[in-house]
Amino acid sequence: MKKNTLFQMLLSILLATQFGFAQVDVVYNNLVWSDEFDSNGVEAINATKWHHQIQIPSGGNWYNDEVQHYTDQPTNSSVNGGFLNIVAKKEPYTSQGYTKQYTSARLNSKFAFLYGRVDIRAKIPTNQGTWPALWMLGKNVNEDGAYFDAIYGTTDWPVCGEIDILEHGITSWQPAGYVQSALHTPSSFGNTTNIGGTIAANLGTDYHVYSMNWSPFQITFLLDGVAYYTYNPAVKTPSNWPFNAEQYLLLNIAMGGVAGTIPSNFTQAAMVVDYVRIYQNTAIDTQAPTNFVATVGAVTSSTIELLLNGNDNSGNVSYSINYSGGTINTANPSGVQKSVVVPNLNPNTNYIFSITASDLSGNNYVSNPIVVSATTTSVTGCFGTSSLAQSGSFSTGYNYAFETLGTNVKITYGLLDTDKVGVVAILWRQNPFGETQMTNVTGNIFTHTITGQTIGNTIIYGVKFAYTGGMSVTNYYSYVVGSNCVLEVASIQEPVEFSFINPVEDFININSEAEINKVEVYNMTGILVLESKSDTQKIDITNLSQGIYLLAVYSGDNKSVKKMIVK
Missing domain, CATH: 2.60.120.200 (Jelly Rolls)
Structure with missing residues (x-):
């Protein structure tokens, strides 16, 4: 429960200002x-x-x-x-x-x-x-x-x-x-x-x-x-x-x-x-907006998208969204749909939104407010905080979050260092290597969504933070698409080298030159189903049903995760 709460807090911060990003909200004509x-x-x-x-x-x-x-x-x-x-x-x-x-x-x-x-x-x-x-x-x-x-x-x-x-x-x-x-x-x-x-x-x-x-x-x-x-x-x-x-x-x-x-x-x-x-805009406006509609768009575990549209002779419509989390005020050109992503929401929770429309002169839509509701989904994602670096160093560290949204994965990194300025972030894919510019959300928080992913596949990403006078690159992290926060994210900067015969039956026989401190087995929903800290090279799995699992092997502070098929 605590991990769920922390994950929601991180995602809320990451999305706090996204609803207004990269749009001109009011058109000025004169x-x-x-x-x-x-x-x-x-x-x-x-x-x-x-x-x-x-x-x-x-x-x-x-x-x-x-x-x-x-x-x-x-x-x-x-x-x-x-x-x-x-x-x-x-x-x-x-x-x-x-x-x-x-x-x-x-x-x-x-x-x-x-x-x-x-x-x-x-x-x-x-x-x-x-x-x-x-x-x-x-x-x-x-x-x-x-x-x-x-x-x-x-x-x-x-x-x-x-x-x-x-x-x-x-x-x-x-x-x-x-x-x-x-x-x-x-x-x-x-x-x-x-x-x-x-x-x-x-x-x-x-x-x-x-x-x-x-x-x-x-x-x-x-x-x-x-x-x-x-x-x-x-x-x-x-x-x-x-x-x-x-x-x-x-x-x-x-x-x-x-x-x-x-x-x-x-x-x-x-x-x-x-x-x-x-x-x-200099014209005196006395006409109220018309044709105001409000509907629900995409819903995640921490956000609800509201789709707003209205017409006004001034060329712009202002919207005010009131709900249990506060008030969001925004605007958009007349007749153009406005997407507002409401952040800071809890998973599996119903929210009611009371939405009003007016123009910038204060003339109100005749049938204000429109009331809509939606329920957030459960959390499917992982998060963490680290200071590990592939290159350069971090004075404090960084947050990272991976969230599965349908067949997409939203990756978000937030730099915690306060001694670095002019920060930009480049997402690094490990294999095959690739670089993608991340979008700045606010402050030193950056995000990027990768599309067309397959549930159960493992993706491996890190981030290069460039700033005045240098750069620091985070550890690579692996994430199993569709898994949730119980699993967290596995560092692979110094992976634990291990092998086992796959598929397995009755016992997992782990071979590794490193000393294995702990072995964990998760099902594909991210629930821990087996843990062993004593006998870490031969693990009894006779109580596990047939299916696909995730095998996590720990050696000191290092961890690696591999898929495992139980016959």
């Missing part, structure tokens, strides 16, 4: 602010829309050990032929009593907004030592020299919240073309755990559209219209969600510091921006 950078020649930036932030922070240096001066020189920022050029240059420059060897530009938008979508079409420098960024800060940030600081700067960073739409050059351990998005909050800042990223081709030569979609429920990042990371805390607090107040845009290139060493032959690098566009 262009409220933009700069197309239209010009016939070389011009200064539009001073009605942009502010040069050039004041150095206290101490004489910009943050993160950066080495540049930001200037308002036209050689560092200008509009030319329909494009904004932000240029980082190698040149001595003295300002505010300090001389530095590099110059660049840092622009603040003079427009701030609450909720909406940002689209920025740009090509970015990929030179070693450069850190191009498209990002946002709370309008209330207390940062000397920022455009809004004099009137609104009442709040320190990161309490103001920071949304990094694009960063490049600070993830040297990632593949070429990797672009990163991040969020900094009081609960996670500096080397934040709230990070997502994707690969883009030809960053320095091709234009890409970098987007951020910000609703009251979640923040989603997109590359060329494709969502790749969604931030959506299940329970929003001021600590993890300071994103309920206006923010403004920043465009800049930083030099050195966490971007690494600047080569001696560096001369200059440019970020070229085609346009910046901000969308919101």
Whole structure:
């Protein structure tokens, strides 16, 4: 019973934010602010829309050990032929009593907004030592020299919240073309755990559209219209969600510091921006949603999927799900089915959901609420915690979980180390060897589902965690598809080498050069049916009925599992 409870707790954490992953929940249609950078020649930036932030922070240096001066020189920022050029240059420059060897530009938008979508079409420098960024800060940030600081700067960073739409050059351990998005909050800042990223081709030569979609429920990042990371805390607090107040845009290139060493032959690098566009929904809406339906989708031992759909003239529908575990608030475009996976559920338990639909203006569906119910299944899976490593090492360790869902197996790993940042996870299959990128659920928890499995087959997987400055690879673990938590997961990093004649009858005669401390036999539902700690080389199985079993052999801390047929 205790193992069941622990397994449910782990799976609940792993799925806590999955229901909002990789979707744009609210569509914003009305262009409220933009700069197309239209010009016939070389011009200064539009001073009605942009502010040069050039004041150095206290101490004489910009943050993160950066080495540049930001200037308002036209050689560092200008509009030319329909494009904004932000240029980082190698040149001595003295300002505010300090001389530095590099110059660049840092622009603040003079427009701030609450909720909406940002689209920025740009090509970015990929030179070693450069850190191009498209990002946002709370309008209330207390940062000397920022455009809004004099009137609104009442709040320190990161309490103001920071949304990094694009960063490049600070993830040297990632593949070429990797672009990163991040969020900094009081609960996670500096080397934040709230990070997502994707690969883009030809960053320095091709234009890409970098987007951020910000609703009251979640923040989603997109590359060329494709969502790749969604931030959506299940329970929003001021600590993890300071994103309920206006923010403004920043465009800049930083030099050195966490971007690494600047080569001696560096001369200059440019970020070229085609346009910046901000969308919101501005129309007054007085019509309530129509055609609201709610049904039950996939059900597991710890989750229930709810399928929601409704129509509204505004283009978006908001849903509120109330049940014994709390409330989930979400939204989706009108007429598009929303899948909400409710986490943190107990196995073999009936849940009743009361679901309401409204629009973002607060107009309610006429027949609210719709009530649906479903019963979770029993647990079929295994879990564990370990610090064993094939390569590298773990300061604390990791959780792992394997759950059978029909003919699929959901594999989830959570890194427990707190001294590793910028973590990504690659699932390793042992034989034949293969690598698969895992999906980030939240923090340092990653998951991947392998499909088309056969009940009773053994699968063997581990995970490579890559992070700033290195990598650590977990032990390989074997899992028998369809078995449950009583069996747990067998480490095969140092397998126990043993053999026996299979099929068996009356007795199991185990041959092994290792000292066998314990032998266990499980049926195919994962129930322990025989255990021997005394005579571990000749095991009496006369009380076992015919069938297929799992034979677990232990030697010290090592364990191996093999199938066994009893005649």
